[in-house]
Amino acid sequence: MRELHGVLHSTILLKIAEKHSDEPIVRKLKDESLPKILMFITTGRYSRDAQAFANDFGMITMDEKQIAQALLSLEIGINRNMAGYWEIDTNALETWLNR
Structure with a gap:
């Protein structure tokens, strides 16, 4: 996160577009008429700063807790066991991640 300090949104978007120019979705980053939202996701935690x-x-x-809550609320990669508790279904999660 610290590396982004003082960097403009447009600069970040251009660097992504340059690095992944062969990806069709990335071409949309160059379209000035489309809104852009920056999102930073981590499986760890963020410091206060x-x-x-x-x-x-x-x-x-x-962060890690928000990812887990989102997956749980969307019922992605989980199943209820016989006792009614949620269990992680790694095969279902892998399938969802790779679609």
């Missing part, structure tokens, strides 16, 4: 920076920058963040 990192979260404050992201908020100031207008960036949406998602």
Whole structure:
């Protein structure tokens, strides 16, 4: 997150577009008429400073707990066992991730 300090949204988007120019979805980053939202996702946690920076920058963040909550609420990669408790279904999660 610290590496983004002082960098403009447009600069970040251009670097992504340059690095992945062969990807069809990335071409849309160059379209100035489309809205752009920056989102930073981590399987770890954000420090207070990192979260404050992201908020100031207008960036949406998602940490480990939010990822787990989103997957649970969308019922992605999980199943209820016989006792009614949620269990991770790694095959279903892999399938969802690779579609």
